[in-house]
Amino acid sequence: MTTIREFQQSAxxxxxxxxxxxxxxxxxRILLEECLQISHTSLLMIDKDTLLSAQILATLEGQLSRLAEGEPLQYxxxxxxxxGVRIEVAPGVLIPRPETEELVELIVEREQGQERRRLLDVGTGSGCIPCALASAWGSRLVADCMEYSSKALPTARRNLEDxxxxxxxxxxxxxxxxxGCLGNSPEQPYDLIVxxxxxxxxxEAKEMTSQILGYEPSTALFAPEHNPIIYYEEIACLASSGWLASGGHLYMELNPVYAEQTLDSISTILGPRxxxxxxxxxxxxxxxxxxxxTKPL
Known part of the structure; x- marks a missing residue:
């Protein structure tokens, strides 16, 4: 039998x-809290010589083996x-990053006081952005969450339904x-595109960890080498062709390396709008x- 203390040390x-x-x-610590279904405070206070049951230990050992192979903790x-909201993630879905939380905070701050908002989330992945905005705005939000990856769809669906x-x-x-969206404008334009x-x-892959490269979906990470801002340009084309309402807002997270290039390109695409x-x-x-x-009418 193994005690909590012994597991903490060996793990x-x-x-x-x-x-x-x-x-x-x-x-x-997080693995123990999850398996024992106790809080951080409770784990601090518990007798560390408490024996772990065979079932709990087997679960912990399985999780630890996956971690030791490099699989991210979130998976x-x-x-x-x-x-502040719990988001389901699984292999095939990008793990949400703190920077994207900052994007949500930026949107919440700038859209404060607005009434019901129609939003398009392009490349929703896990659905983390609309789920977070739903927790902040409640019934004021109507969001269409676009995703092309068939591997991400089941996870996104569960999160969005929840x-x-x-x-x-x-x-x-x-x-x-x-x-494939250009030329197929929605019945009603969106107030926000995110x-x-x-x-x-x-x-930039050489600067990334094996946990990211070996497990997270490359299609959600990497832009095409020949044009790393192609997604931004396509979204701007949508915004300029009836997808974004007059006076609407576009919010995007981007690569700082291409920030100025992205700004210049989108400015050109949107032009007088x-x-x-x-x-x-x-x-x-x-x-x-x-x-x-964009300019209001």
């Missing part, structure tokens, strides 16, 4: 090559927290390719977000 050592000591200890647990039920928002999942499209240049465009820094001071407003 931290098994994943020490992948994580710094403090992070490894935190991950093991092992099957969920993550994003902007938060539609609990928030009162209307969250619709649409299986569609962004590059997107966190693939924006990493393939050459453009009222305001700006780059906004993330918390680390990088140009991470693009905010656009």
């Amino acid at each position: 931290s050592q098994r994943i020490a090559s992948l994580y710094e000591a403090s992070e490894a200890q935190a991950i093991v 092992v647990l099957g969920y993550t927290y994003f902007y 938060y539609q039920r609990t928030s009162g928002a209307e969250l619709n999942l649409i299986h569609r390719d962004l590059f 997107s966190n499209p693939p924006y990493i240049h393939p050459e 453009l009222e305001h465009i700006e780059l906004v820094n993330d918390l680390s001071g990088k140009k991470r977000f693009l905010c656009v407003k």
Whole structure:
């Protein structure tokens, strides 16, 4: 039999090559809290010589083996927290990032006081952005959530259905390719278009960890090498062709390396429809977000 103390010590050592000591200890703590169904405070206070049952230990060992192979913690647990809401994640779906939480915060701040909003989320992935906005806006939100990846659709559907039920928002999942949308305008234009499209240049892969490269979907990470801002240009074309309402807003997360290039290209595409465009820094001071407003009628 194994005690909590013994598991904490041995488990931290098994994943020490992948994580710094403090992070490894935190991950093991999270595994214990999840399997024992206790809070962080309760785990701190529990007798560390408490024996783990055979069933609990088997579950922990299985999770630990997956972590030791490099699988991200979020996939092992099957969920993550994003902007205060629990989001299901699974292989085939991009794990939501803190920078995208900043994008949601930016949208919430700038759209404060608005009435019912029609929103299009391009490349919804797990559905984390509309779910987070649903938790903030409730029934004031009507969102169409576009996703092309068949692997991401089941996870997105479960998340969107959960938060539609609990928030009162209307969250619709649409299986569609962004590059097949031009020429097929919606019946009613959107007040907001939001997107966190693939924006990493393939050459940047050498700076990324094996946990990301080996497990997260490359199609959600990497932009085409020949034109790393192609997704932004296509979304801007949609906005200029009847998808975005007059006086509407476009919010996108982007690669700081191509921030100025993206701004210039979108300014050109929107042309006379453009009222305001700006780059906004993330918390680390990088140009991470693009905010656009079209001219009202």
